Amino acid sequence: MTQQSDILHYAVSVVGKDRPGIVAAITGGLFNLGCNIADSSCTMLAGEFAMILIVSLKRPFSKSRLIDELKPICDKLGMTLGVRTLHADEIARQETDSEICMISVYGADQPGIVYHVTKELAARSINITDLNTKLIGTAEEPVYVLMLEVALPEGESPEGIEQTLAALKKELKVEISVRIITPVAF
Amino acid sequence: MPVQPVLRYPHPILKKLCNRVEKIDQNIHRLIEDLVDTMHDGPGSVGVAASQIGVTLRVCVVDVSKNRHGKENNHGLLCMINPEITGRCGLATMREGCMSVPDYTGDVDRATEITLLFNDPDGTIQEITASRFEAVAIQHEMDHLDGVLFLDRVTSIKTGLFRRKSY
Incomplete structure (x- = not known):
């Protein structure tokens, strides 16, 4: 079984003018990299489409490889890209019984x-x-x-x-x- | 009777259409006991359907009397064989979760009042009108008898933000 420490997590955000095909283009890039989409929320705000994804990959991997794959796709679509490396303690969540x-x-x-x-x-x-x-x-x-x-x-x-x-x-x-x-x- | 393990999706039985019970015998009584024990064992559980413990028969149990949403308005423990909804009215949204689909919750629209017919464990036909939380619980459990999960009815999704420890 893959150890949690062998997995890298990144927060990816993509925002730009809405049109059909954005999700397919971005997730196609992620698929090519062998990326998992662990959690995501994508929605239309006014005429903009905003994607926020937590993606995971097995080591060895680097943030620059993720950017190299996604940046050309975003440029073609005229969308902005943000990528942040997440640390293990940012991924783990506390269990609570909050209302x-x-x-x-x-x-x-x-x-x-x-x-x-x-x-x-x-x-x-x-x-x-x-x-x-x-x-x-x-x-x-x-x-x-x-x-x-x-x-x-x-x-x-x-x-x-x-x-x-x-x-x-x-x-x-x-x-x-x-x-x-x-x-x-x- | 023993508490049975609750099957989790993607177990194929959860998507199966369950068969009508033709004869209410010892086996059915045993099944109902298992369902009641399993329901009482689940933390805060208010119902279990036979398919959730691996039996593809149209039997489910519901008891909302100990739940804060249902304690004011309920029929106590309901052991239902071949239940059928004969009337429904009203519509309300509730955020549901399910023991068979852990870590996931979503808003589901359901009738707020239902009339249903079922056989009780003695074989007697019962007709009841359930409302509010009890009606929602019965509809959720009866969906299991048709291989329908709340995921098939979600109108907006919300993942279990606070139950999942890590990815």
């Missing part, structure tokens, strides 16, 4: 919604595991929607978060609701 909460924040668009909300969460050591934002509504009445998934530290509750954010809700005149979405195992 997972979804926080919805929405209201009239204004500067600083994301900053003000996440600052309060950071101050209480609440870890964000997923976040997305969307500008909806009309040009006359733009509405900002912020959805966050967070892991609750020991002792925190959804009610506690709502209380923490109550002052902000008033100040920014936005709606904020918090609910538990911890997966149920059948």
Whole structure:
């Protein structure tokens, strides 16, 4: 069996104007290298397509070989490429039984919604595991929607978060609701 | 009766269509005991289908009475043979996971209220209406009888961020 130390991990990000064939082109390059896609999230943001992948390879390998393969592909597609070597301790995750909460924040668009909300969460050591934002509504009445998934530290509750954010809700005149979405195992 | 090991995908039995039980006998009673014991053994488990322990028969057990989502609204321990859903209404999304597909969870839409017919272990036909969490649990377990995993129904995915220790 392959030892964990024989495996190298890299974080790869690719961003550029959306069009059909981006994923096939990038993953084709990874396949040629014998790369595993261990974890990935790819999505369209406005007209841009953004890929974030954690890839793994057996030693011997180097970051430059990864870049040599992917850079020409990205250049051809007009996309930017980022590659970072991950250390073993960045790959290992702590097992926790945290409750997972979804926080919805929405209201009239204004500067600083994301900053003000996440600052309060950071101050209480609440870890964000997923976040997305969307500008909806009309040009006359733009509405900002912020959805966050967070892991609750020991002792925190959804009610506690709502209380923490109550002052902000008033100040920014936005709606904020918090609910538990911890997966149920059948 | 002993707790049985829970099969994990890609075990082929999990994708098999299970057969109707033609005769409720000692073997079926033993199977139900195994299912109940296996369910109680799984941490926080609220149901097990026969195919999950390697038996391709239309039998499953559900008990949400000890779960925080189901304790207020349930029928206690349900041992269902040849269950059939005869009516469904409402739709709600819940993030589900499954003992047969560890380290993975995803949002699944299911009916919030179902009416179902099944044979109990005595062979009597029962008709119940289950709602909310209990209804979701029954639909999840009954899917196993058709070889359907929650992965086949996911509307948005979320990997088990906190359960996986390493790649």
